[in-house]
Structure formats: C-alpha cells, structure tokens
Amino acid sequence: LAKTTQPISMDSYEGQEVNITCSHNNIATNDYITWYQQFPSQGPRFIIQGYKTKVTNEVASLFIPADRKSSTLSLPRVSLSDTAVYYCLVGATYNDYKLSFGAGTTVTVRA
C-alpha cells in the first residue's frame, strides 16, 4: 500500500473553504485515492474517491494532478458539523483491499 502524508491538524471558520492536501509519492498505477471522515466515537465514513483529475460530489471535491503524487480534498463552505478527522487512503483493487489509515487530519471549524 502506498504511504500517505497529510497535515496533522487544520483550523478554519464557518463558511470558509478547507483544502487538505495528501502526499502519496509512491502511488501505483492501479491505486485509487479515497477520503474518509470520522467523527468522535464513530467509524469512518466514505467521502469521495478518485483516480485522476477532478471528482465532485454533494459533499466535497477531490483534485488529483496528472502525476497523481498528491491529492487535495476540498470542503466548500464548512460548518461546525464538519469538525472531524479526515483520512486520505491510497489502495488498489476493491475486493482484497487492506486499508491503511494513518493519523489523519483533524479539522476544527470555529464559529
């Protein structure tokens, strides 16, 4: 599994855009990039997944440059309820997929 590096913490204010960048220099050709969100005392929840370029859903956008050695999760107009830990994961096939969660990025949104 490709190792990932992301900031330990980020602070923001309500209504701002939050961008979390994850480095994965040794990503393999068939690896996908997936982001999860975890609230205290809950299991992580899938946010978004991508392979290259840009992916957008109702929650976030994921930007992946051409070399795929990094990716950026963008949370538009955050609210207090977006305070959570965000994990970046890189992995290959879906059906035999050992996810490796690092410490993640703790995002704190303030009023």
Next chain:
Amino acid sequence: SQTIHQWPATLVQPVGSPLSLECTVEGTSNPNLYWYRQAAGRGLQLLFYSVGIGQISSEVPQNLSASRPQDRQFILSSKKLLLSDSGFYLCAWNSEDEQFFGPGTRLTVL
C-alpha cells in the same frame, strides 16, 4: 441495503479477563471483513481481516485473535486482556467502491 452491527457498544473489563466482540453484516454475501483498533487520538490500526469463512489474516502480533464462524459473522477475542487493549474497536466490510464501518465498541480495560 447493507448494515453492519457490533456489540456491545461499550465494555469495561478487568485486566486478565476474556473478551469477545461480535460483528455481523446484513445485506451482502461473502464480504471481506476487518477488525480495526483505534487508541485515543490515534489513527486506525488494522488488526485482522478475513476473505471468507475460517480464513483469518493477522496484521499485528498481539494477544487478540479473530474467528469467522459464518459468512457474515466476525468475532474478536482475547483470553486475557491487557491494559493496552483499551481502545475503540471497529468492524468493517468492503463493497466495490468503499469500506463500511460498524458503530464500534469502546473497550476500557482497568
């Protein structure tokens, strides 16, 4: 739709006592199942995963063990708990696109 259950939700056990945590999945067949542990303020540590009945792979040496007696049942056990076994235990399974986590069990070993 698929659902994943874990119980108990919380557990307080003395050092040296046994442990049994149960995870069951509904709405899917032959899932890959996982046990993770999360210490306070830390990331998730993969403990065990299973690709089928009776098939268990251990990721980290420890005093815990796992079993998969049925297709959609995954059990985490210990014969003698250590203080360091305290944490938040999460069961998960894979779909094609993502991994789904159960509600977790908060274990405190005293």
